[in-house]
Amino acid sequence: MLHNHSIKLGIAPIGWTNDDLPELGGHIPFEQCISEMALAGYVGCEVGNKFPRDTKTLHHALELRGLSIAAAWFSAYLTTKPYEETEIAFIAHRDFLHEMGAKHIVISEQGHSIQGDLNISIFEGKPIFSEKEWNLLVEGLDRLGRLAKEKNMTLVYHHHMGTGVQTEEEINQLMKRTNPNVMSLLYDCGHLYFAGEDYLRVLQNYIDRIAHIHFKDVRNVVLKSVKEQKLSFLQGIKAGVFTVPGDGDIDFKPIIQLIAQSNYEGWIIVEAEQDPAKANPFEYAKNARQYIREIAGL
Numbered sequence: 539m540l541h542n543h544s545i546k547l548g549i550a551p552i553g554w555t556n557d558d559l560p561e562l563g564g565h566i567p568f569e570q571c572i573s574e575m576a577l578a579g580y581v582g583c584e585v586g587n588k589f590p591r592d593t594k595t596l597h598h599a600l601e602l603r604g605l606s607i608a609a610a611w612f613s614a615y616l617t618t619k620p621y622e623e624t625e626i627a628f629i630a631h632r633d634f635l636h637e638m639g640a641k642h643i644v645i646s647e648q649g650h651s652i653q654g655d656l657n658i659s660i661f662e663g664k665p666i667f668s669e670k671e672w673n674l675l676v677e678g679l680d681r682l683g684r685l686a687k688e689k690n691m692t693l694v695y696h697h698h699m700g701t702g703v704q705t706e707e708e709i710n711q712l713m714k715r716t717n718p719n720v721m722s723l724l725y726d727c728g729h730l731y732f733a734g735e736d737y738l739r740v741l742q743n744y745i746d747r748i749a750h751i752h753f754k755d756v757r758n759v760v761l762k763s764v765k766e767q768k769l770s771f772l773q774g775i776k777a778g779v780f781t782v783p784g785d786g787d788i789d790f791k792p793i794i795q796l797i798a799q800s801n802y803e804g805w806i807i808v809e810a811e812q813d814p815a816k817a818n819p820f821e822y823a824k825n826a827r828q829y830i831r832e833i834a835g836l
């Protein structure tokens with residue numbers, strides 16, 4: 539049970555409006571999204587592209603509903619573009635999050651990523667970083683992590699399907715080559731399960747270095763067809779490979795147990811991108827909230 543831990547439960551806007559696939563939930567207004575998050579019982583969220591960038595306006599809209607910003611995704615291109623380009627965009631992102639009171643910055647290397655490519659089979663086209671690319675990645679992350687620390691914030695790396703850091707072995711490499719004082723890990727059980735990796739071992743091995751958590755569930759039956767039909771990541775999303783905790787095939791109880799045995803504090807974010815026309819985001823958000831209350835006492 540997690541009730542003695544300093545953990546806050548938030549939800550990502552991606553179940554309402556999907557930034558990677560704008561046709562999913564493109565019609566759902568920002569105010570509806572955040573009102574439903576609050577009504578479903580969450581106290582925070584990440585940032586979607588419908589969110590106003592003016593921090594005063596955003597702050598007011600969230601405060602009215604008892605929500606705060608936990609973190610937000612940043613796409614890095616350290617392996618494919620000059621470092622300075624990533625740094626300029628990162629500083630703007632960091633400063634926006636800092637003004638919003640967030641403590642974590644989610645980062646994912648998108649150089650050579652196929653996660654946004656509708657036509658490449660997700661199980662066939664992922665990049666494998668060369669030694670040179672690994673060096674560019676870890677050197678860049680070190681510099682960006684120090685920039686986060688300047689504002690008393692923590693950089694958290696998001697391993698992700700279709701990228702150069704997808705597998706357990708790639709996470710091990712990343713953890714080995716980076717400084718724990720400068721960069722932490724984001725744990726997303728849905729991505730590890732999708733990738734066929736040992737999601738419990740990763741949690742166990744790195745729990746002391748994990749500083750942000752995404753909870754997403756996976757439907758085995760859809761995962762099977764993603765493999766058989768050689769679907770891309772986004773085709774898989776449209777077909778419903780992801781859902782909220784409690785609705786899919788991941789057993790969250792041992793995950794909760796490992797977190798409960800640790801000193802983890804911070805956010806757990808329910809993040810379940812699926813088609814809102816098929817899965818009403820408010821209803822699924824409420825169901826996930828109830829499920830987490832039942833299994834985690836949170």
Ligand SMILES: O=C1C[C@@H](O)[C@H](O)[C@@H](O)C1=O
Nearest residue numbers: 558611696726729752809
């Ligand atoms: O944290 C995430 C952010 C999304 O944009 C991404 O594609 C999703 O799968 C995810 O885990």
Ligand SMILES: [Co+2]
Nearest residue numbers: 696726752809
């Ligand atoms: Co995630």
